[in-house]
Amino acid sequence: MSKVKIVVAGPRGNMGKEAVKMVSSTDEFTLVAAVDSKHAGMMLSEIEGFQGIDIPIYTDMQQCFKENEVDVLIDLTAPAFGKKHMQTAFENGVRPVVGTTGFTEEDIIELRATAEEQGIGAIIAPNFAIGAILMMKFSQMAAKYLPDVEIIERHHDRKLDAPSGTAIKTAQLISEVREQKAQGHPNETEELAGARGANFEGMRIHSVRLPGLVAHQEVIFGGVGQTLTIRHDSIDRTSFMPGVKLAVDAVLRIDTLVYGLEHIIE
Numbered sequence: 001m002s003k004v005k006i007v008v009a010g011p012r013g014n015m016g017k018e019a020v021k022m023v024s025s026t027d028e029f030t031l032v033a034a035v036d037s038k039h040a041g042m043m044l045s046e047i048e049g050f051q052g053i054d055i056p057i058y059t060d061m062q063q064c065f066k067e068n069e070v071d072v073l074i075d076l077t078a079p080a081f082g083k084k085h086m087q088t089a090f091e092n093g094v095r096p097v098v099g100t101t102g103f104t105e106e107d108i109i110e111l112r113a114t115a116e117e118q119g120i121g122a123i124i125a126p127n128f129a130i131g132a133i134l135m136m137k138f139s140q141m142a143a144k145y146l147p148d149v150e151i152i153e154r155h156h157d158r159k160l161d162a163p164s165g166t167a168i169k170t171a172q173l174i175s176e177v178r179e180q181k182a183q184g185h186p187n188e189t190e191e192l193a194g195a196r197g198a199n200f201e202g203m204r205i206h207s208v209r210l211p212g213l214v215a216h217q218e219v220i221f222g223g224v225g226q227t228l229t230i231r232h233d234s235i236d237r238t239s240f241m242p243g244v245k246l247a248v249d250a251v252l253r254i255d256t257l258v259y260g261l262e263h264i265i266e
């Protein structure tokens with residue numbers, strides 16, 4: 001069986017570094033190139049930390065796809081680029097596996113239409129960690145019985161988007177099973193703007209950003225005389241890699257856009 005030919009976008013980033021390692025050490029995958037924000041024309045092996053990985057670096061994704069035969073793009077860049085990178089992949093018949101966050105519901109609808117028009121598989125996964133997927137599934141189960149819920153997500157202070165993609169996805173999954181409801185006292189006021197967090201259909205999302213954190217989330221449910229807390233912690237970015245590998249395998253078998261690994265891990 002021929003190997004899956006992969007390009008990683010964002011190879012010097014926290015996630016990109018791990019993805020380069022995972023792809024390079026997986027027998028059935030081959031890393032053919034990297035797309036970076038700089039270092040066009042260099043080899044990845046010339047950059048510290050990538051010794052022995054002799055693949056070209058491009059800053060122009062179109063050029064990368066023109067000069068290389070590519071099956072899958074793994075995108076781990078920044079919210080401003082995820083959508084554009086997916087469109088470039090579709091134009092070139094390349095299947096995107098995207099961990100980059102910051103997509104709106106409208107972006108997903110638009111990208112799914114393109115994927116289906118072209119019959120190309122694509123996966124956007126706000127979180128690749130299996131524990132985080134379970135946290136989201138368990139939260140959806142709990143929300144049926146305990147509809148008052150607040151989400152506290154905690155991330156490192158280099159994160160660009162708030163709330164996190166995982167918090168938004170969790171709120172979306174919960175809203176599939178609960179009636180929209182305003183939480184807290186009907187007459188409550190914010191003495192400082194933002195004190196009650198972001199409002200997703202009445203559910204509150206609070207974003208903490210601190211050095212020392214990686215990626216953590218608590219989903220807290222309140223009921224009469226009780227609370228339930230469902231918590232997940234990624235303490236290392238290796239936690240995401242089995243999910244990235246699973247997504248690469250899955251994207252080759254689908255011809256639509258799947259948003260969320262919970263649709264792949266049944």
Ligand SMILES: NC(=O)C1=CN([C@@H]2O[C@H](COP(=O)(O)OP(=O)(O)OC[C@H]3O[C@@H](n4cnc5c(N)ncnc54)[C@H](OP(=O)(O)O)[C@@H]3O)[C@@H](O)[C@H]2O)C=CC1
Pocket residue numbers: 009010011012013014015016035036037038076077078079081098099100101102125126127128129165240
């Ligand atoms: N789905 C999941 O499980 C996870 C998703 N994420 C998401 O993945 C993304 C990356 O996270 P993280 O690795 O922590 O971020 P980093 O900032 O550490 O890495 C992003 C990398 O992408 C590079 N980059 C930026 N723009 C481009 C571009 N247009 N083309 C190519 N490369 C580019 C950056 O280069 P430069 O620094 O020069 O700008 C940087 O090296 C974020 O959106 C984050 O939310 C993170 C963890 C898990």
Ligand SMILES: O=C(O)C1=N[C@H](C(=O)O)C[C@H](O)C1
Pocket residue numbers: 101126127128155156159163164165166167214215216
């Ligand atoms: O930026 C991060 O670090 C993470 N981003 C994703 C998100 O926005 O949910 C996934 C994980 O939480 C780590």
